[in-house]
Every structure is written in structure tokens, then in C-alpha cells.
Amino acid sequence: MVLKSKIHANQIISDDNVSRFNAEAEENAPDEQVLKDSQQEFQLDLIAEIFEFYGFLHSLNRILDVYYKNRTVIEGPIEATFLPIKDCITNFLKVANGFNAQLKQLSVNEGLAEDSAVIQERFRKAIVYFNTETETKILEPLKTFAFTTDNQAVGADITKQLDDFEDLLTIKVLYFKGMVSGFNTTRFLELRAKSVFSGKEKPKKQRKTVINGTSNVELFETLRLLRNDIAEEQDLIHYQIFSQKTLYEMCETLPTTKQELLEVNGMGKRRVGKYGDAILKVIRDYCKAHDIETSPDIEFFEAPKPKQKGILRRSL
Structure with missing residues (x-):
């Protein structure tokens, strides 16, 4: 932009605060030492x-x-x-x-x-x-x-x-x-x-799933997949089938009977009753494939006792 004539000071609209600030800035301009201290x-x-x-x-x-x-x-x-x-x-x-x-x-x-x-x-x-x-x-x-x-x-x-x-x-x-x-x-x-x-x-790091808590890595993966399949089939959360800690313990103790499975933390009678057969089959197949000795298959759950009828009382 080119101006045809000079702009005079009285033609510029100025605010008192702006004028005061400009005046103070000129009076208090930083010297060499202030700049050096700031840089330091x-x-x-x-x-x-x-x-x-x-x-x-x-x-x-x-x-x-x-x-x-x-x-x-x-x-x-x-x-x-x-x-x-x-x-x-x-x-x-x-x-x-x-x-x-x-x-x-x-x-x-x-x-x-x-x-x-x-x-x-x-x-x-x-x-x-x-x-x-x-x-x-x-x-x-x-x-x-x-x-x-x-x-x-x-x-x-x-x-x-x-x-x-x-x-x-x-x-x-x-x-x-x-x-x-x-x-x-x-x-x-x-x-x-x-x-x-x-x-x-940077792409997000792919984190590995820890499975070095067990020596039976192959069994760990098979049981984990079994849990995933059951959870998906029954519309449940994975840990409702059995927890991660239970998974690790099964891979270490290798239960092959329902009695042994009940001794695993987190596996109560209800879970063993619902999922025990499938779990034990996976573990037995693994043990057989790797020549691991297993316990004999003994049914642990006791059959309900029949109610007694006609109890005779002897009068004194």
C-alpha cells in the first residue's frame, strides 16, 4: 500500500493506556546485563x-x-x-x-x-x-x-x-x-x-502375552483357546470359565481327574461339573502326547444318599 500524503500524529487515534505502555517500554528498555541474565x-x-x-x-x-x-x-x-x-x-x-x-x-x-x-x-x-x-x-x-x-x-x-x-x-x-x-x-x-x-x-508397541510362568506352553495355549471357545459359545466373560491364575496352576499341576481338578484354586464343584470334562480331556491328551504319567480316572463326586424311610423308634 502506498500513501499519497504523510500521516500526522494528530490524525492517529491513540489510547492513553497504549501510549503510557509505549512510553514506559522506551524508558525501561532492557540493557545488556538484563538480556544476559535472562539468557543464562x-x-x-x-x-x-x-x-x-x-x-x-x-x-x-x-x-x-x-x-x-x-x-x-x-x-x-x-x-x-x-x-x-x-x-x-x-x-x-x-x-x-x-x-x-x-x-x-x-x-x-x-x-x-x-x-x-x-x-x-x-x-x-x-x-x-x-x-x-x-x-x-x-x-x-x-x-x-x-x-x-x-x-x-x-x-x-x-x-x-x-x-x-x-x-x-x-x-x-x-x-x-x-x-x-x-x-x-x-x-x-x-x-x-x-x-x-x-x-x-511411532507405531504402538505390540506387547507379548506372558506365558513364561509355565513350562507347559503348548498346554497353556490349548486351554486358553478352550476357554475362549466356551466363553464365546455361552456368551460369558473369559474369567467366568476360569481365571488366568487358575490357567497357570492347571498347566503346572496337570490335574487329570476331577478330584485333582477340584484342588486347583478357583475350580469349585460347579465349575468342575460344567467344564471339567472338556478341561480334563485337553490335559489328558497333552500328557499322553508327551508321555506324562497320569492318575487313574476316579469319580470324585459322591452320589446323593437316599433318604431313610420308616425309622423305628423304641419306646422305653
Whole structure:
């Protein structure tokens, strides 16, 4: 747009508040020291973000809480895996808090973190420590972790928290690998932007169903399929046939009679009466195929006793 004539000040509509703000901004323009202090604080905040692990606690606490409330329907090393990880995260919070306080003290004399050899040396040591601890105490246990449950809502809740936890972990590992040579503001901001897009593009992890709690894996799968078929046929939920813990116990104890089946936790007379024959057939076939000795087939349920009639009483 080209103006034909000059615009004079009295032709511009101005608000008193705007005018006052502009005047104060001109009078209080930041000098070189204020800009330097702000830059210094900004860099320290970015470093603190790299070593911040507080956000991990929500997912960890939720996983453990769901497990404690539903442990009877969950199979897998939840406590053995996540309690040590939680201890590691708690330790990270303490170490990071002390490290950040130390950097603030050093920056008083050292200036910008990027330009300080002392701060850069401390930063590189911190990167090595956090990266090593993360790999050995968090990543390694998660590689072999698996769980299973026949409660879909419980399984979905734990899986969601695991996904959230691993998304945060992926970002931290990206930072640790990318900043191993030292802190650089531009480099960190690039990594932060990359983490946003990589999280959206990454496909959801396919989690395996834990079946390493039994040596009879083939039987486990056959009984699980039998349970699925019965549940679908009778329009029932899987654990109404028998629970996951019951499934594991049957695979370990290998009951081949109704009496032995009744001794399995979760298998009462009613369930044995309804599903016992089908379950025992699967187990017997498995034992026969693998030359496993079985107990003789003895009917455990007692026949109802006939009511006595005509009881004679002797009068005294």
C-alpha cells in the first residue's frame, strides 16, 4: 500500500493506556546485563528439563495402584519390575535437584552454560550418569517385562500407562544420546522439536502375552483357546470359565481327574461339573502326547444318599 500524503500524529487515534505502555517500554528498555541474565536463566531451565523425571511418577503409581487393586486377575512381575524402577526415578529426582542447584551457583561466576568449560564438564558427566542408569535400571527390565489379565479394562489401563511411560522414556533417551558432547541451546531445541513429531509417528508397541510362568506352553495355549471357545459359545466373560491364575496352576499341576481338578484354586464343584470334562480331556491328551504319567480316572463326586424311610423308634 502506498500513501499519497504523510500521516500526522494528530490524525492517529491513540489510547492513553497504549501510549503510557509505549512510553514506559522506551524508558525501561532492557540493557545488556538484563538480556544476559535472562539468557543464562533460560539455558539453566533447559538443562533442568533434560534431567526432569517427575512426570514419570504418574504412570508408575497408576500401574502399581491398578495392580494392587486387581492382583487376583493379573499375571506377571508387576511389583518386581516397577518397584525398582520407581526407586530409580525417585533417586533421579534427588540427584537432578542437587545438580540444578549446583549449576545455579556455578553460573554466578561462570556465566552462560554454553560458554563455561566447568559447567559443560559437569553436564557431560551428568549425561553419562543418567544415560547409564536409565539403560541398566529402566530399559533392560522393560525389555523382558510382560503381563496378562483376563480383565480387558484392567489390561487396557495398564497398557495405556506403559505406553505413556515409554513415550517419556524415548524422549529422555533422545536427549541423552543427542547431548553427549555437551550442552547447546540450538541443538536441544532441535531435539525437543524432533521428540514431538517422533512420538506421533511411532507405531504402538505390540506387547507379548506372558506365558513364561509355565513350562507347559503348548498346554497353556490349548486351554486358553478352550476357554475362549466356551466363553464365546455361552456368551460369558473369559474369567467366568476360569481365571488366568487358575490357567497357570492347571498347566503346572496337570490335574487329570476331577478330584485333582477340584484342588486347583478357583475350580469349585460347579465349575468342575460344567467344564471339567472338556478341561480334563485337553490335559489328558497333552500328557499322553508327551508321555506324562497320569492318575487313574476316579469319580470324585459322591452320589446323593437316599433318604431313610420308616425309622423305628423304641419306646422305653
